[in-house]
Amino acid sequence: MxxxxxxxLQRYADNVTTDVETAVIEAHLAGCADCRSALGAVAPRVEDLWVAMAPALAIARRRPSPLVRAAAWASPAMVPWVLMTFAVAALAVVTDLLGTELPSLVLLLAPIAPxxxxxxxxxxGMDPAHEIVACTPRAGLYLVLRRTVAVLGVVLPVLLPLGWLVGASPARWLLPCxxxxxxxxxxxxxxxxxxxxLGLVSVWVLLVVGxxxxxxxxxxxxxxxxxxxxLAAAAVASVLAVARASLFTRLTGDR
Structure with missing residues (x-):
């Protein structure tokens, strides 16, 4: 490690680190006794504080429950957007079940649902904790893929039964999704x-759904x-995303 x-550590003890640096250092100190001891050499009072926090740190380092570990794959910022996706999917199902002559809205919207x-x-721009998260060792494509899998893991199990309910076979929308x-x-x-x-959704709605x-x-x-x-589009896009993986940690604030 x-x-x-x-x-x-000296800058941290002098309280001149940035907020992001402070968060990263404190996250490391929570699990590293050697660095806490080294910090005690430059800031004895801070070391006393870490000693007092030892019982709480021991509890924090306990193995989390499966539900907590599963939640760690997701970002709190995506919760309202996933809920909105469910609401749109439910509305599409209701529309399809009304027996209109229009194509299945579930089929048309499923590709862009996640x-x-x-x-x-x-x-x-959507996650207030983005800068802190981006400074962690696992930031970048690894964390992006984890969170993407979390989105798919929540959305797809909902779309599959809804699609079956209205006769929209997964064979038609899963690969586009x-x-x-x-x-x-x-x-x-x-x-x-x-x-x-936003660009992909707009193009799909204007050129296909409409x-x-x-x-x-x-x-x-x-x-x-x-x-x-x-399938080819998914493969090419995946290769491009992996090839440019480092750029995920350098997105600007408006992105």
């Missing part, structure tokens, strides 16, 4: 995840024959 450099949650999962998710991440390295998500509702026909892009195209 790497340790906090002595000069950083995009809002993915945008919130790693967006500096994964392709949109990967493309959001890939474009996110260029323009920011939030902007990428015309499909006007003509009352299912778009060719959602036909089973297009599965190979969607």
């Amino acid at each position: 790497s340790h906090v450099p002595f000069d950083h 995009v809002a949650g993915v945008a919130a999962a790693w967006s500096s 994964l392709a949109f998710t990967a493309t959001t991440l890939a474009l996110g390295t260029l323009v920011g995840v939030r902007r990428a998500a 015309p499909s509702l006007v003509t009352a026909t299912v778009p060719a892009l959602l036909s089973p024959a297009m599965a190979v195209l969607w």
